[in-house]
Amino acid sequence: MYGNSLEKVRTVEEDPERLREFEERIRSGEKIEPGDWMPAEYRRQLIRMISQHAHSEIVGMLPEGAWITRAPSLRRKLILLAKVQDEGGHGQYLYHAAETLGVTREEMIDALLSGKAKYSNVFNYPTLNYADVGVIGYLVDFAAILNQTMLARCSYGPYARAMVRICAEENFHKKQGQDLVIRMARGTPTQKAMVQDAINRWWWPTLMMFGPHDSDSPNSEVLIRWGIKTKTNDELRQAFLNQIVPELHALGLSVPDPDLRYDEESGNWIHGPIDWDHFWRVIKGHGPCNHERMQARRQAHEDGRWVREALAAYASRQGRNDAGNGGEGLAL
Numbered sequence: 555m556y557g558n559s560l561e562k563v564r565t566v567e568e569d570p571e572r573l574r575e576f577e578e579r580i581r582s583g584e585k586i587e588p589g590d591w592m593p594a595e596y597r598r599q600l601i602r603m604i605s606q607h608a609h610s611e612i613v614g615m616l617p618e619g620a621w622i623t624r625a626p627s628l629r630r631k632l633i634l635l636a637k638v639q640d641e642g643g644h645g646q647y648l649y650h651a652a653e654t655l656g657v658t659r660e661e662m663i664d665a666l667l668s669g670k671a672k673y674s675n676v677f678n679y680p681t682l683n684y685a686d687v688g689v690i691g692y693l694v695d696f697a698a699i700l701n702q703t704m705l706a707r708c709s710y711g712p713y714a715r716a717m718v719r720i721c722a723e724e725n726f727h728k729k730q731g732q733d734l735v736i737r738m739a740r741g742t743p744t745q746k747a748m749v750q751d752a753i754n755r756w757w758w759p760t761l762m763m764f765g766p767h768d769s770d771s772p773n774s775e776v777l778i779r780w781g782i783k784t785k786t787n788d789e790l791r792q793a794f795l796n797q798i799v800p801e802l803h804a805l806g807l808s809v810p811d812p813d814l815r816y817d818e819e820s821g822n823w824i825h826g827p828i829d830w831d832h833f834w835r836v837i838k839g840h841g842p843c844n845h846e847r848m849q850a851r852r853q854a855h856e857d858g859r860w861v862r863e864a865l866a867a868y869a870s871r872q873g874r875n876d877a878g879n880g881g882e883g884l885a886l
């Protein structure tokens with residue numbers, strides 16, 4: 555298992571003494587900060603993960619954002635607006651955290667828009683009605699919270715600190731989703747059927763969000779060794795199942811898995827087989843909405859061009875003014 559990632563640690567590591575000190579710092583619970591020495595592979599893994607995470611937050615605004623204009627009440631519209639705005643903010647913190655590792659915002663955005671960068675599988679599905687907003691908040695945000703609470707303890711300081719704030723906001727996101735699901739489950743038979751249908755469609759993509767099984771996760775071993783991940787994909791998926799299944803059952807809702815069972819001995823809910831072929835197709839760009847999501851991001855990037863150009867022109871004029879003032883004061 556994980557042979558490749560350990561091989562990478564050995565081959566990229568140029569200075570065994572520094573590596574030993576670095577690993578000792580991690581073992582003793584110290585945070586690694588941007589100016590500190592770190593192995594090239596640690597930096598590469600963090601850039602990969604944090605940038606994918608940032609892209610997920612930004613693309614993740616799209617499925618629910620589509621319902622802001624069609625929210626069923628002013629209250630729901632305000633809640634959804636705040637939530638989608640928060641996701642945009644999370645993307646910004648995360649791009650900043652990745653920038654501390656030496657990658658530029660432009661490089662990350664280019665990688666997303668050219669289709670080179672990954673983002674979470676779960677945002678490549680359509681939102682068919684308002685029940686989907688509740689189910690995304692309840693299931694997807696809860697899955698994200700479990701993953702991000704683990705990352706709030708990660709060894710890289712800027713990522714861990716970004717996660718603390720993001721998790722606080724995600725908790726609000728989950729609560730609003732749970733509240734909507736509870737109301738619909740206790741509502742009219744049509745509302746209950748809508749929310750059940752939404753669970754049926756989001757269930758498997760949400761389970762896949764935690765990533766492949768540990769035995770098929772090439773990055774996990776090195777991430778755990780260096781304290782970037784503190785729990786494995788399967789451990790988090792299990793924690794999700796154990797909490798969410800009884801909650802859904804208590805609402806009279808079911809999970810679309812004929813093989814789901816409770817294992818008395820371990821106290822775990824055990825899910826049936828996950829369609830990993832489908833997962834790999836989706837993350838390689840062939841899911842139901844990948845094309846639509848990328849089109850929306852490219853359009854947004856194009857629409858924002860004039861803002862970037864205006865900021866660049868302002869910054870260069872500012873630079874000239876500052877030079878003229880001997881570098882002191884602000885040009886107003």
Ligand code: FAQ
Nearest residue numbers: 606607610614673674675698763764765771772773774837
């Ligand atoms: N989707 O070796 P592993 C949110 C890729 S934020 C797409 O196990 P790793 C908030 C993986 O990149 C959700 N690709 O990978 C919100 C790797 O490919 P690579 C995002 C995935 O990194 C809520 C390959 O498979 N959260 O939801 C996925 O050890 C509602 C092999 O996998 C984060 O990004 C996937 N689900 O573990 C917003 C958290 N899983 O790069 C709006 C940070 C795996 O080698 C509305 N990331 N892959 O070519 C992580 O914790 C980890 O990266 C995992 C994957 C756990 C996602």
